[in-house]
Amino acid sequence: MRVALDVQKDSAGYSHMHITACFGPGVTAVIGPNGAGKTTLLRMMAGLILPDRGSYTADGRQFYRYLPGSDAVAGIDPVSRMALAKQLGYVPQSGIMHVSMRVKDALEYLACMRGRASRRRVGQIMKQWHLEEAAHIRLANLSPGQRRRFLVAQSLLTDPSLWLLDEPTAGLAPEERQAVLGAIASRPNCTAVIATHILEDAAAIADRVLIMRSGRIIWHGQLQDMYDAAGCPSSAAATALEQAYINIMHRNNR
Amino acid sequence: MDLNDEQLAAAASRGDKAAMEVLIYRYHNSIYRYIYRLTASESSAQDLAQETFLHAIQALHDGKPPRSFRPWLYTIASNLCRDMWRSGRYLHEEACDISDMDVPCDNDGAIVDLLERQQLRRRVIEAVTSLPMDVRQPVVLHFYEDMKVKDIAAVMDIPEGTVKSRLHRAYKLLKGRLSNDEGSAGDERA
Amino acid sequence: MSERDKNIENAICDDAGLSKSEAAYIKDCLNAYTAPGLPEGSTANLAAAIGQHMDELYNVPHRRVSIGDILSAVAAQIRFYNAYIWIAALVILLAGAVWTYNTGTASVNIMVAMVPWLGSTLTLYAMYQRRGVWGELERISTVSSEVAVMGRWVIAIGLDAAAALAATLLSVGMGWESSFAALTLSWLIPLLVSAALSLAVTLRFGISAALIASIAVWSVQLAAGQRLKAFYLIAPPGDSYWAASRWVGLVLAAALTAWACFMLRRADREDTPSCE
Numbered sequence: 171m172r173v174a175l176d177v178q179k180d181s182a183g184y185s186h187m188h189i190t191a192c193f194g195p196g197v198t199a200v201i202g203p204n205g206a207g208k209t210t211l212l213r214m215m216a217g218l219i220l221p222d223r224g225s226y227t228a229d230g231r232q233f234y235r236y237l238p239g240s241d242a243v244a245g246i247d248p249v250s251r252m253a254l255a256k257q258l259g260y261v262p263q264s265g266i267m268h269v270s271m272r273v274k275d276a277l278e279y280l281a282c283m284r285g286r287a288s289r290r291r292v293g294q295i296m297k298q299w300h301l302e303e304a305a306h307i308r309l310a311n312l313s314p315g316q317r318r319r320f321l322v323a324q325s326l327l328t329d330p331s332l333w334l335l336d337e338p339t340a341g342l343a344p345e346e347r348q349a350v351l352g353a354i355a356s357r358p359n360c361t362a363v364i365a366t367h368i369l370e371d372a373a374a375i376a377d378r379v380l381i382m383r384s385g386r387i388i389w390h391g392q393l394q395d396m397y398d399a400a401g402c403p404s405s406a407a408a409t410a411l412e413q414a415y416i417n418i419m420h421r422n423n424r
Numbered sequence: 425m426d427l428n429d430e431q432l433a434a435a436a437s438r439g440d441k442a443a444m445e446v447l448i449y450r451y452h453n454s455i456y457r458y459i460y461r462l463t464a465s466e467s468s469a470q471d472l473a474q475e476t477f478l479h480a481i482q483a484l485h486d487g488k489p490p491r492s493f494r495p496w497l498y499t500i501a502s503n504l505c506r507d508m509w510r511s512g513r514y515l516h517e518e519a520c521d522i523s524d525m526d527v528p529c530d531n532d533g534a535i536v537d538l539l540e541r542q543q544l545r546r547r548v549i550e551a552v553t554s555l556p557m558d559v560r561q562p563v564v565l566h567f568y569e570d571m572k573v574k575d576i577a578a579v580m581d582i583p584e585g586t587v588k589s590r591l592h593r594a595y596k597l598l599k600g601r602l603s604n605d606e607g608s609a610g611d612e613r614a
Numbered sequence: 615m616s617e618r619d620k621n622i623e624n625a626i627c628d629d630a631g632l633s634k635s636e637a638a639y640i641k642d643c644l645n646a647y648t649a650p651g652l653p654e655g656s657t658a659n660l661a662a663a664i665g666q667h668m669d670e671l672y673n674v675p676h677r678r679v680s681i682g683d684i685l686s687a688v689a690a691q692i693r694f695y696n697a698y699i700w701i702a703a704l705v706i707l708l709a710g711a712v713w714t715y716n717t718g719t720a721s722v723n724i725m726v727a728m729v730p731w732l733g734s735t736l737t738l739y740a741m742y743q744r745r746g747v748w749g750e751l752e753r754i755s756t757v758s759s760e761v762a763v764m765g766r767w768v769i770a771i772g773l774d775a776a777a778a779l780a781a782t783l784l785s786v787g788m789g790w791e792s793s794f795a796a797l798t799l800s801w802l803i804p805l806l807v808s809a810a811l812s813l814a815v816t817l818r819f820g821i822s823a824a825l826i827a828s829i830a831v832w833s834v835q836l837a838a839g840q841r842l843k844a845f846y847l848i849a850p851p852g853d854s855y856w857a858a859s860r861w862v863g864l865v866l867a868a869a870l871t872a873w874a875c876f877m878l879r880r881a882d883r884e885d886t887p888s889c890e
Contacts, residue, residue, distance in 0.1 A: 172475070194471075218753055229667065231482060245879075248758065252680060253670065255756040267748040275693055282690035283755035283762070285683050309748065324751060439672035445661045452657045457649040466650055477664055485671045541646060548647040566629065567622060567644050573629050591630040599636055602643045 171195075171257060171331040171361045177214060177224030179385075187221075187385030189214075193332075193361050197354060199376035199393075200365045201415065206382040208365035209263065212334045215363065216260040217246055228254055228332065256285040259330030261321050263337050267309040273320060274305040281327045288327040299323040315346060322350060333362045339371055351375055373411040381418055388422045429493035437484035444484075447493075448477055454569060455501050461564045462505045464553045472508065476501040495578035498569070502561060502579060509557065551601040555594060562587055563594035619645075680756070687757040688765035694740055695773055703732055703773060707781035715790040723850035725785070727836060729778045729801035730808030730848065734828040736770035737812040742821055760878040763813075771809050775802065796851035803863035804847040808832070810870035817877040 172194045179187040187207055200208045213219045214226070217233065223241050226233040233250045234243045271279065277296065281288035296302050299319045304312065312320060318338075325333065335354070339347040354362050355375045366372055372379060372393075379396050381389040389399065400414035400421075427435075427443075429450070435443035455476050460469035479500050490496035552560060561580060565571040573591075577584045615623075619641060626637035710725030744752060744763070753759055778801050785791040811831065815824035835848050844858035847866075853859075 172471075213750075216750075216754060218750055229478065246758070251758065252683060252756040255754055258754060260750070260754050262747050262750045265747040268745060269743050269748045270696075271693065271743075275696075279690050279693045280751055280754075282693075283687045283752065283757070285680075285756055286686060321747070321751075436668075439668065441665045441668050444664055444668060448661045448664060449657060452660060453652060456652055460649045461647065470652070470656065474660055474663070477660060478667065481664055481668060481671070485668075544643065544646045545648070548643050552644075552647060566625065567641075568647075568649075570618070570622065570625075588629055588631070591626075592632070595626060595630045595632055595636070595640055598644070599632075599640055602640070 171229055173215065173229075173332060173361060174227050175211075175215065175224070177221035177226065179210070179214075179219075179221040189385070189387060191380060191387060191390065193363055195359050195361050196377040197362045197364065197375050198378040198380060199372035200363060200380045200382060201367060201369065201372055202382035203419075204367070205384075207385040208382055209336055210385075211382070212260070212336050212363065212365055215332070216258060216334055217251060217254060218260075220245070252285075254332070255283070256287065256328055257331045259325030259328055259333040261325045261333075261335040261338050264314065264318050264321060264341070267312075267317070269309040272306050272308055273301055273312070273316075276309055276320075277301075277324060277327065280324050284328050287329075291327055291329065295323045295326050298326075314341065315343070318342060318346070318350075322353070326353075331360055333357070333360050335362065335364045335366075337366055338364060339366065339368060347371070369411045369415060381415065383419070383422060389418050430489070430491070433484060433493045434489045436481065437487065437489045444481060451494075451497055452477070455497065458498065458564060458569055459501055459505060461552065461568055462502075462557075462560065463508070464549060468508065472501065472504045475504050479504070492575070492578065495571075495575045498565065498571075498579045499581070506557070547602065551598055554601065555597060559590045559594035559597065562590045563598070566591055683756045684761065687755055687762060691740075691762065691766040691769050694743060694766060695736070695769065699736070699739075700773065700777070703736075703777040704780060706732060707777045708784060711781040711785045711790070715785070715788070722836065722839065722848070723797075723800065725778070725781050726797075726801045726804070726850055727832075727848045729774060730804040731828075731832055732777070733771060733774045733805045733809040734812040734824075734832075736774055737767060737809050738816065738821060738824055738828070740766045740770055741813070741816045741824070745821070760875075763878060764875075767809060767813050771805060774805055774809075778802075778805070791851070793851060796856075799860055800849065800851050800856075803860050803867065804835075806867035807847055807863050807870065810867050810874060814870045814874040814877065817874055 172192070174192045176190045177188070187210065189207070189211060191211075200211060202208055210219065214221060220234070220243050223243060224234075225241075228250070231250050231253065233246060233254065235245045235247050236242065237244045269276065274292070274296065277292045278289065281292050296305065299322060301316070301319060301323055304316050304320075307316070309317075309320070318341075322335075322338065325335070333354070338350050338354075342350065351371060351374060354364065364371070364376070376393050378391065379389075379393050380387050389396070391399065396414050396418070397410065400417035427446075429447065432443040432447050436447065452473060456469050456473040459472045459476075460466060463469060463472070476497065480497060483500075552564070555563065562576050565576045565579060566573075571579070573584050573587050576587045580587070623634070623637045623641050626632055626640065627634060630637075632640070706728055707725055710728040714724045714726075741763070743749075752762065755762060757765075779798070782791075782794060782797050782801070785797060786794045791797045808828065808831075812824050812828055815827045819827075832848075835842065835846065838846070840846055840849070840853065840855075844855045844862050846853065846855060846859055847863045849856045849859050
């Protein structure tokens with residue numbers, strides 16, 4: 171899926187957020203300090219929050235409805251919402267879910283909400299993400315590891331062509347991190363956007379990088395170009411990416 | 425049965441995939457070349473050409489078949505290029521990718537000739553890309569897409585008189601830049 | 615010189631007002647700017663992709679959104695109300711009916727009083743689930759927040775009404791109450807008011823506020839009783855202001871529901887208080 175965003179939002183925690191970006195197949199890592207707006211960006215792309223003005227097109231289809239005669243966003247076009255929900259996977263930041271539904275019921279419920287095709291995938295996804303033994307545990311009682319697997323699993327119900335992941339590996343043990351990163355890397359035709367502050371992960375799987383700060387994108391481009399842009403030697407070591415990132419941030423400070 | 429573009433577009437707007445396919449085969453190459461000459465970037469051109477047809481089918485689906493298909497399609501492509509420009513080339517980062525190997529094959533194909541033609545090509549690309557967009561568009565449409573002034577006016581949504589004056593300016597600018605360069609290149613060789 | 619070259623030279627002269635020699639020179643230069651060819655097979659790929667896109671665009675049924683998907687999403691809301699809840703609702707109300715019979719108070723029909731309480735509890739329970747991380751997962755759906763919440767709310771009312779109906783049938787069947795219709799209206803109206811109140815206050819002020827409001831309103835109802843006259847919404851059948859209070863309740867329920875719908879329409883814009 172090809173997605174293009176050109177959005178503005180006031181009062182988003184910083185003075186003004188203005189983002190213009192385009193995403194295509196492959197993995198894009200969105201990195202930046204806390205409060206940069208990475209989560210807001212992902213939530214906007216998932217349709218959970220709306221900007222004040224702007225446009226969002228997915229595969230050439232306009233996502234927003236506008237107030238007549240202006241570009242102020244009034245809501246989401248129902249046909250686009252329906253189409254997007256069937257192709258979107260969103261992994262929110264992990265947090266306790268105050269829901270008494272059991273894992274299996276929850277997955278089936280979410281599948282129903284996302285189009286009938288998703289329902290067929292529940293069993294296979296539970297197996298893939300080792301949720302079978304947790305099938306009858308209530309969501310509120312899941313362990314952090316199980317919770318994270320559940321969040322990733324539910325995002326795959328639609329076999330997404332747009333996959334948004336918000337800090338998918340934070341707080342995970344190394345094997346679990348590898349599982350998540352492996353899953354992301356194994357979907358080459360999917361447009362994956364990952365917000366992360368773990369630069370190792372970005373270095374490992376990203377094709378493109380977006381650096382955000384205070385609600386704006388201060389640098390974007392291919393991963394390789396980031397080393398060039400920052401004027402440091404490239405290598406797959408995390409420290410090199412970190413150094414590049416720091417250089418760019420410093421430059422932006424001036 | 426060889427249908428004209430407008431009939432095919434009307435059929436496509438009713439969901440006829442075969443009609444749309446004919447239009448794609450008819451215009452993919454030209455739209456790609458057009459965008460390539462506007463943006464001087466192969467990858468942008470490939471992506472935007474695809475987007476052009478996506479937008480086109482969306483508009484046809486929304487029930488607005490155009491009265492004249494070809495200018496309408498070029499308008500979509502032009503708007504996409506303009507949008508890309510406005511947001512600071514966020515689609516692709518590559519600078520002008522000038523493929524040196526793409527030179528027109530001459531009958532003799534002598535090495536010196538080849539080098540000269542490569543140089544000429546590069547100079548022409550620079551000259552064209554240095555034109556401001558509002559004159560670059562008409563000249564690309566006029567020269568490379570063989571479009572009549574009337575159609576160019578439709579694509580750019582400006583009066584025909586304005587098209588002519590922009591063409592005049594564009595060709596004059598090009599002549600100026602190309603003869604200047606030739607002068608200096610000649611000096612270098614000597 | 616090819617036909618095309620001749621034509622373009624003429625066009626440059628005519629349209630741009632240049633001389634023949636200038637036109638010839640420019641034509642030769644510009645001809646050198648060849649465009650690279652499209653990669654092998656890319657047109658075929660594009661045609662296939664557009665074909666697929668057209669499948670999506672044109673197979674959406676006449677009404678533009680898939681009714682099947684909407685119904686499926688709304689019906690899925692039932693999953694929130696598991697078997698225990700159904701049983702509990704039934705037990706509570708049957709118990710209420712029996713207790714009413716036993717105590718035989720004139721001014722309070724326990725069952726009728728319990729129905730709206732149950733309605734607001736179920737509504738709050740349903741809205742409570744929409745908070746935080748889970749709320750975000752829910753909102754990624756083919757239906758809007760509006761539709762999902764309304765679906766869940768209607769099911770809450772339906773569930774409560776179904777259990778209340780069972781209790782009513784018991785009451786009438788056992789001869790404790792005479793009029794089926796009167797008893798039904800006695801609980802139906804306050805149920806609608808209570809559910810609408812809970813929904814609207816949750817949307818506007820959050821779950822906790824809705825809980826407090828619910829408790830406050832129904833405590834006043836129970837405590838003040840017949841002193842509220844036409845505003846005594848849980849009046850049992852036979853109360854002097856019973857008919858008037860049905861109308862009052864209906865108007866209140868309609869107004870609160872309209873307010874809730876209005877707020878839901880704007881729910882897409884920002885996160886509602888109950889969802890943070």
